[in-house]
Amino acid sequence: MSYITMKGVSYSYQTYQKKSGLKANLADLIKRHYQSKQVLDNISLSIKQGEKVGLLGPNGSGKSTIIKLLTGILQTTSGTISVANNTPDTNNADFLAKIGVVMGQKSQLNWDLPAADTFKILKSIYKIKEADYQKRLSKYLSMFQLEEVVYVPVRKLSLGERTKLEVIAALLHGPELLILDEPTIGMDIVSQHALHSFINEINRLENVTILLVSHQMADIEAITSHLLVLLDGHITFDGSVHQFIKKAQLPKPQITITHHTDQSPIIAQEHTQFKTDSMQTTITDYEDESTITLKLKDIQNFQIDNPSLEDSLYELFKKRKE
Ligand SMILES: Nc1ncnc2c1ncn2[C@@H]1O[C@H](COP(=O)(O)OP(=O)(O)OP(=O)(O)O)[C@@H](O)[C@H]1O
Structure with a gap:
């Protein structure tokens, strides 16, 4: 059964066209000119629970827009989305409890506090039971060997340590779906490997569905088994990494x-x-x-x-x- 379904989803951004010059600015005050830009065109896809899916596409192809739609930050222009039997909605606490998100470029950890303090705040926001919280925290810290750095203010940590703590922050409430957007940006190869093994282990032990957006082929190859390729607002490939390489009809080995x-x-x-x-x-x-x-x-x-x-x-x- 499908865990994430997108059916005929299109999305357009409306942008305000600001002209230069005083006269044009005054005219803008009376009537604003908007332009519509279609980013996603009739996207349909299906992801099963427990799958590890990679979403690939060149810059500007709409990957982050898909993530924003799946998490309820944006609403579709047309078409329907279902994630864990919900229409994504940031006002639905039950839905939010089912997803965890790690954005490589954005942090949910407070820079000036040790991660341990932010984790306690998340515990209260998500109403995580004390026993579950302690169990998950100690398990994840030990898997990443971060038992000590969790008490050090985040700004003093290395990028690799910070990213691993971000992943823990996204998993503390026990989500069914973990979305990772460019998680390994700037990480060295040892930290990348540690992150790959951690994510594979979480998927194996807890059947967490993984949706990974990355330009790093090493991430895609180490983690995902199902590949979606987005090009010019369309899904141009939906299948395994092996099938994708075969379809590309490259010269023989x-x-x-x-x-x-x-x-x-x-x-x-x-x-x-x-x-x-x-x-x-x-x-x-x-x-x-x-x-x-x-x-x-x-x-x-x-x-x-x-x-x-x-x-x-x-x-x-x-x-x-x-
Ligand atoms: N808030 C916005 N208003 C208008 N256009 C936007 C907005 N956000 C994104 N876009 C445009 O939508 C297109 C897709 O953007 P999106 O961020 O989804 O791409 P992406 O595949 O995630 O790119 P990247 O790999 O560079 O992160 C781009 O052309 C971008 O300029």
Whole structure:
């Protein structure tokens, strides 16, 4: 059964066109000119409970707008949205209790207070039971190894520590859905890995549905299994990462063999083309039924370069700009 459903959703922003010059400013006071900009056009999608979904798209494609619609900050121009059997609404406390949001660019932790103090405020806002609060807090702090830094004012912490505490803040009330918008911006690779494992673990242990928006392919590849690609206000792809790479029809994986001598280690081949240059042989073309027989003793290294998610996205976004 679907946990998040968007049916025929469109969204347009209304922007006020301010002209320059005194005369135009005075005219604006009498009659304002608005322009409508359609950002989402007839979007339909479905996400199951417990899924880990990545939302990808170039800058300005409408990812944050989708998140604002799913959390009830914005209302659709047309179409319907259901999240956990609710129409998203920021005035509905029961709905808000079901979601947790982490915005990489915005903080819900008070800069001057230790995170422990903000957590107590959140406990009271969300009316979290003492036992649940203590259980979740100690579990999450220990998973991230943040037991000590939680008592240090947030402004003194590293970006990685702050982001991890932001994720804990979003999970303290036990949401069913965790939305992460660019969570790893500026984080080093060790902190990124810690965040990936934490999110995967929370999903595995508590079946929290994950919706991740990120330009970092490492985040998408480490966390998500279901990919949505947004382009020019439309969902242009809805499926697995593997299917997306396959659909992009990139060149075949390149196979390179490095050998100990100038002599190629290929002793037999069928339906294959290759070239040998000094101590390296590259398979330049092959079919599904191609075979090669290699003299293993002569091989120093055998490398297969598969097309990556990043390559596939680059091809898609590049075509759009052309
Ligand atoms: N409040 C607003 N008023 C008018 N236009 C807006 C408003 N907010 C966003 N837009 C426009 O809507 C489009 C989509 O913006 P949105 O922030 O959803 O994109 P995004 O995919 O999240 O981009 P990014 O990857 O850069 O964060 C952009 O062209 C943006 O200029």
